Amino acid sequence: MSEAPIRLTSMAHGGGCGCKLAPAVLQDILRKMPASVPCADLLVGAETSDDAAVYRLNDRQAIVATTDFFTPVVDDPFDFGRIAATNALSDVYAMGGRPLFALALVGMPVSTMPVEAVQDILAGGASVCAGVGVPVVGGHSIDSPEPIYGLVAIGLVDPARALKNATARAGDRLILTKGLGVGIFSAALKKGELEPDAYRAMIASTTKLNAVGADLAGLAGVHAMTDVTGFGLLGHLLEMCRGAGLGAEIAFDRTPLLPYAAALAAAGHSTGAAARNWASYGHDVTLPAGMPSWRRGLLCDPQTSGGLLVAVAPEAEAAALALCRSAGFDQACVLGRMLAGAPNVSVV
Template sequence: MSGPVRLTSLAHGGGCGCKLAPAVLREIMSKMPAAAAFPDLMVGTETSDDAAVWRLNETQALVATTDFFMPVVDDPFDFGRIAATNALSDVYAMGGRPILALAIVGMPIASLEPDVIGAILAGGASVCAEAGVPVAGGHSIDSVEPIYGLVALGLVHPDRVLTNRGARAGDVLILTKALGVGVLSAAFKQERLDPAGYAALIASTTRLNSLGAELPDVAGVHAVTDVTGFGLLGHALEMCRGAGLSAEIEAGAPALLDGVEALVTSGVRTGASGRNWASYGEAVREPPGLPDWRRDLLTDPQTSGGLLIAVDPAAADRVLSLARERGFDSARVVGRIADGPPEVRIV
């Protein structure tokens, strides 16, 4: 009798590595007709921000986002937890607090038992419960590959919205989670990931970025985004384009998840890492002699990755202390914002 179907075997990709390559997405978006002016639309598609923001009244703005993907692990409960954590992150990245979620479900009904699908939904609901929000509905279809995610809605004061475009020259860049989710997930699919590596993968991808809801209270925080499928370099570049400034990223500064360096130096990488570099490499300056594996980590797609925060140097220690108080022990200063064209320099 055959064993249970591996969720990852039913999908051509997994997690945020399933995202369209940045260059492809930009081409698609460039062909969309310009939206009419809406005075209450505070954040739209202009700078590829993490969520839309709509002003409701003088004290409330609605943060709205959706995120879904294919399995990054085989355990259905863990898959649900990861996908939900990742979706809620976009609300936190805008400085908001989630209030409501809707489930997005596409499952190959002929391949998966109802109990497996139920476990995926239960995993997502458990994370939403941790965040203090209900999964109040959703939509499901019979699809070729398993897909799960959320519509996530939140609230923020209109004067306290955090975007990816507010960085200022001289700001330092703080990343709150370690890199390497893509490498670990690739090793998992190749059956090369040991239990310690799997534990590190789950711990990172299921840690809610609820810190983001506290960042509007910290004077000197100017811009925030979460690092997901485009990797650290890609999301730093979006921040640069939004602000019209440059960024310097220190190649060895980000923390790495346990076991990642050994795996990546042995050749484990994701296809999305190469696609990311091909999409935005012309806007990245790398130093001579940078090892390929270092660049692979900087372009590694992060499923449910950390927050990238641009903050005045005088407030950097406060942000780092707050992050570590909230359990983000891997928070590090990874670079800075500088005057110059919208590009990223690896130093």
């Protein structure tokens, strides 16, 4: 009699970027963090909660450095590895850079986890990196109670083209390149209630690299960019607003959703992370009267390997959208705009 397939999600308390600390908790932890040593060549640090650090080497080159890791969002080890690697490389692309090499971060419950499953996780991550010519040159591993996997990603960007999350301008249009719903899909999967077609849609989205970010950085009129991950669309948009000292307005009906996401959310599938996200930043969000709670949940839903959120001048909107769609981001669309005013988000 063969052994039952391992269920990675049953071995973790949370999944994917949904296991990130809630924004309010993280802010409280970092409150007493000493200020970094002043450095003229550090172009992007931790001040605006950006996606990666950027350190200038010379007038034409800057290093982009980031790390990301999490517990399983799916049960298949190879798919988990692919998703985690795609997610980690995304932070380099979100700064307008291209990844050079990566280091693996591995924590596995070695007494209960089959060696073959660990091998498949690493192989999945390596396959994504190999697809864009990024060698995985080492890393670090520990014995941990839950499966954990991710990457340190090191990239390169022209300092003049590096994009931040804090440089949006009033009037900029907001483009989102991928549909929302990954956290909801993961919650349904954990309950055994995610249909095969929905799973395929989830994998297709979470393993699609945000490499178009490096091309968007070269487009005149693109002012700011970030990727949407564990804090949900509203959380990462609020980071953009606070960094720029601006407000924003988005339309729910124009917000792209993954296939089946709305039906699953309306049926009650949700994550604890979405509720923690709303508790952390809901005071800075205005919702339309009578908006169903499941719609709010989608806007707070933690995205694992989510899309890019791009602030672009109105005159560059068409070119930015065309670039995204030519790169295969068929759901890319304008869902709102940046506004002068206090840092908050209005949903219409």
